[in-house]
Amino acid sequence: MHARIAALFAVFAISSNALAEQVQVAVAANFTAPLQAIAAEFEKDSGHSVVASFGATGQLYAQIQHGAPFEVLLSADASTPARLDSQGLGVSGSRFTYAIGSLVLWSATPGYLDGSDAALKANQYRHLAIADPKTAPYGLAATQVLAKLGLTEAVQGKLVTGQSIAKALHFIATGNAELGFVALSQVYQDGQLSSGSAWILPAELHSPIRQDALILKKGEHNPAAAAFTAYLKGEKAAAIIKSYGYQL
Structure with a gap:
């Protein structure tokens, strides 16, 4: 009797595992921490697992074009998923906005920024970090802010440019730049700043950072891709x- 029950449990376990799938997700670097938290809950609730790769949106776009095995893209803009869709690399009708991002000027030093x-504008710093505006939408937004404030030329020789917003944050966190533009999500959680000091940029100083998701063609027949985007x-x-x- 015990052997039969054990065998039934074994069959059930095999059946459950057979239903569980893995989804490869390309994720804009600004969304690293939220994605990790969401993926953990998704895996608990669905049984599917998430394999995430993080980077600048432009870099992820190039990798997708060159055949990377990504099945879902979580972009830092709306234009990249739209471009992939128009190129036939996305699943028609799967694109949607999953978040609207906020840009913040951040320093690892408490009190350096006063909100x-x-x-x-005082321009007393040696280095100002931004993400590469050619590949990172948050970097592009940072250049828009500098232009709106009339500071583009004044800070030109002080810019330290990271390949992604994660690299820009690293420059500031390690003291290689006294301050810089990063995603609010990188330095903020549950209503408060995690460390340092900051100025959250007013929305009118840059174009809206609308972040869109897209199921890619490689994920069209993977139930985990559909389940993850629904989640x-x-x-x-x-x-x-x-x-x-x-x-x-």
Whole structure:
């Protein structure tokens, strides 16, 4: 009797595992922490697993064009998923906005920034970090801010450019730049700054950072890809996304 019960449990376990799939997700670097939290909940709730690769949106786009095995893209903009869609590399009708990002000027030094543009305009720093505006939408937004404030020329010789927003954050966190532009989600959680000091940029200083998701052609027949994007639209994911300072 015990042997029969054990055998039934073994069959059930094999059947459950057979239903579980893995999804390869390309993720814009600004969304690293929220994605890790969402993936953990998704795996618990669905049994599917997420394999994530993080980078600048432009870099991820190039990798997708060159045949990378990604099945879902979580972009830092709306234009890249739209471009992939128009090129036939996305699943038609699967594109949607999963978050609206916020840009922040951040320093690892408490008190360096006072919640305004004063320190930026004072121009007393040696280095100002940004992400590469050619590949990172948050870097592009940073250049728009500098232009709006009339500071483009004044800071030109002080810019330290990272390949992605994660690299820009690294420059500031390690002291290689006194301050810089990063995603709010990288330095903020549950309504408060995690460390240092900051100025959250007013939305009117740059174009909206609308972040779109897209199921890629390689994920068209993977049930885990559909399940993951559906989960991203749900209440549990929304609460996590909001906790990192994003709008929905």
